[in-house]
Amino acid sequence: QKEVEQDPGPLSVPEGAIVSLNCTYSNSAFQYFMWYRQYSRKGPELLMYTYSSGNKEDGRFTAQVDKSSKYISLFIRDSQPSDSATYLCAMSPNAGNNRKLIWGLGTSLAVNP
Amino acid sequence: DGGITQSPKYLFRKEGQNVTLSCEQNLNHDAMYWYRQDPGQGLRLIYYSQIVNDFQKGDIAEGYSVSREKKESFPLTVTSAQKNPTAFYLCASSIRRDRKVGAEGYTFGSGTRLTVV
Numbered sequence: 001q002k003e004v005e006q007d008p009g010p011l012s013v014p015e016g017a018i019v020s021l022n023c024t025y026s027n028s029a030f031q032y033f034m035w036y037r038q039y040s041r042k043g044p045e046l047l048m049y050t051y052s053s054g055n056k057e058d059g060r061f062t063a064q065v066d067k068s069s070k071y072i073s074l075f076i077r078d079s080q081p082s083d084s085a086t087y088l089c090a091m092s093p094n095a096g097n098n099r100k101l102i103w104g105l106g107t108s109l110a111v112n113p
Numbered sequence: 114d115g116g117i118t119q120s121p122k123y124l125f126r127k128e129g130q131n132v133t134l135s136c137e138q139n140l141n142h143d144a145m146y147w148y149r150q151d152p153g154q155g156l157r158l159i160y161y162s163q164i165v166n167d168f169q170k171g172d173i174a175e176g177y178s179v180s181r182e183k184k185e186s187f188p189l190t191v192t193s194a195q196k197n198p199t200a201f202y203l204c205a206s207s208i209r210r211d212r213k214v215g216a217e218g219y220t221f222g223s224g225t226r227l228t229v230v
Contacts, residue, residue: 008153034218043117043203043221044156088156090218100171101219105155 003027006089006104015113019076023089023104026070030091030102033065035074038086038106047087048074079111115140119204119222125230126191126198134189134225136204145187146205146219149173156203162187191227199229 006023013019021035031052036044048063050056050072056063062075072091076083089104117138126132138145147159158171162181176195181187187206191198205219 036218041201041224041226043119043205043223044219045221046218049218100158100161103156105153 001026003102004089004091004104007107008105010108010110012110012112013079015079015081015111017079017111019079019083019109019111021074021076021087021089021107021109023072023091024070025072025091025102027091027093027102028067028070029093031094032092033063033072034090034101035061035063036088036090038088040085044088081111081113084110117204117206117220117222119202119225121225122223124225124227126227127230129193131190131192132227134191134202134204134227136187136189136222137185138187138204138206138220138222139185140206140220141184142206142208142220143184144207145181146207147171147177147179147187147189148203148205150201150203150224159189159202198227201226 004025033050035048037047038044050063050065053065053067060077064073086106086108088106090101092101120135144163146161148156149159150156157173159177160168160171160179162168165181165184168179168181176192178190202225204222207219
């Protein structure tokens with residue numbers, strides 16, 4: 001079993017829809033959770049970062065962490081065609097010198113106009 | 114503007130040839146990383162360096178080598194020992210932190226697509 005599971009999709013939604021992207025994990029030591037967006041043939045860019053449990057909102061994006069269920073989510077409201085990309089979750093147990101991120105495989109999202 | 118520059122964007126390697134991928138950052142980050150990305154396999158860590166003159170093997174280091182002589186630079190050499198080098202290679206950097214709380218994600222370059230011909 002992988003440490004981080006993420007459905008690769010593809011996920012196709014109409015413009016304006018609410019998108020829900022999810023990852024599950026098995027290591028209860030994970031405390032730092034991130035979402036990256038990767039456009040085709042580009043490097044990933046950090047979208048959202050969350051420490052421990054709870055919600056974090058940034059514009060149309062909301063990140064949720066449920067440590068009791070070992071489940072994280074990224075919600076995109078009022079989705080736009082420019083949101084079409086691959087979304088990767090990443091997580092880590094610590095922020096110290098030995099930090100290595102553990103990555104999901106990424107979910108491919110297409111927002112259709 | 115600060116960022117990470119990877120070059121070249123596309124690279125072609127002949128059988129038995131070593132090639133070097135360049136990664137330069139002007140973010141003053143201590144830590145740098147090399148990842149390989151293949152369809153269906155996600156990001157796999159090749160090597161990482163937390164500080165100048167020190168680096169560690171990642172999960173798939175065989176057939177690769179790195180150096181970290183300067184804080185700004187972390188070149189990756191794909192040697193002839195790497196049997197399946199065709200992939201998208203990503204370099205990243207992050208601030209080394211000693212604090213127990215607070216973390217930043219990685220900043221990635223735009224990648225180098227390596228193809229064996």
